[in-house]
Amino acid sequence: MSETPPEPVNKILRVTSAAFAVVFALFVASALTLPTARAATSLGLVSEGTTGLQVLQTLLQFGWFLVAIVGYLAISDQRNLVRIARPTPRDAALIFVGGLGLFAFQYGALVVLGELGLTTGQNQAVVPDGNPVTYYALMVAVSLLVVGPVEEALFRGVVQGGLRRAFNAVPSILMASAMFGLVHLVAVSGTPGERWAYVAVAVVLGAVLGLLYEHTDNVLVPGLAHGMYNAVIYVELLRQSL
Known part of the structure; x- marks a missing residue:
């Protein structure tokens, strides 16, 4: 039986492992998304410069993210790190309130930043290559x-869950949220100030999602709340484009 390392060493190992998981997922997705998307176009499944290709690239990116997550859990022998359960009626209520709450917070943050003469950068995921109506409608789902x-x-599952094995709830949530915010920096366009403002908002959103995971111990709750938040944004963009 392996012994638990001393607490300071365990904390360093957990932070390093969490950071590695994020870098590993980003590396796998960035290395494999474009080649598989090109393979799809060469087979005639989608055409270059179309909405179908843009949506397919998103699906491939997160598909490879998922493959990397599963691979990391298998390699590190932590298959029970990501807690998944069927949402209860109470979980469903938290998902609904959480998703709308995240959207309300973002809207409020944009208003406050606007009053200060500031704004956030733009996430390239909301910029359609083709027909915006079709793209936004597909991106809702x-x-x-x-x-x-x-x-x-x-x-929340891999990063926050791993950190939670060495830290209390608050530092685990804050560190996972910081990583979550920083990852979005590469996907946001704008001035340095606008990009970092986006990261700051993402960190707060991540902390709310972290609280949901800590409270429910079910990754589907923050996962669907996050998905609902994104979906509401696309619904609003769809409404504006009609």
Whole structure:
């Protein structure tokens, strides 16, 4: 039986392991998404510069994220790290309130930043390559069923769950949220100030999702709340484009 390392060493190992999990997932997705998307276009499944290709790339990206998550859990022998259960009626209420609450917070943050003469950068995921109506409509479902759950499996399940084995709830949530916010920096366009403002908002959103995971011990709750939050954004963009 392996012994638990001393507490300071265990904390360093947990932070390092969490950071590695994020880098590993990003590496796998970035290395494999484009080649598999190109294979799909070469087979005639989708065409270049179309909405179908853009949505497919999103699905492939998060599909590879999921493969990386499963691989990390298998390699590190931590298959029970990501807690998943069928949502209860109470969980469903938390998902609904959490999703709308996240959207309300973001809207309020944008208003406050606007009053200060500031704004956030733009996430490239909301910029359609083709028909915006079709893209936004498809992304409602993709966000709810794929993007939110997979991101939360990584940041709340793997990262926060791993940190929770060495830290109390608050530092675990804050560190996982910081990693969650920083990852979005590469996907946001704008001035440095606008990009970091986006990261700051994402960190707070991540902390709320972390609280949901800590409270329910079920990654589907923050996953679906996150997906609902993203879906509401796309619904609003769809409304504006009609």
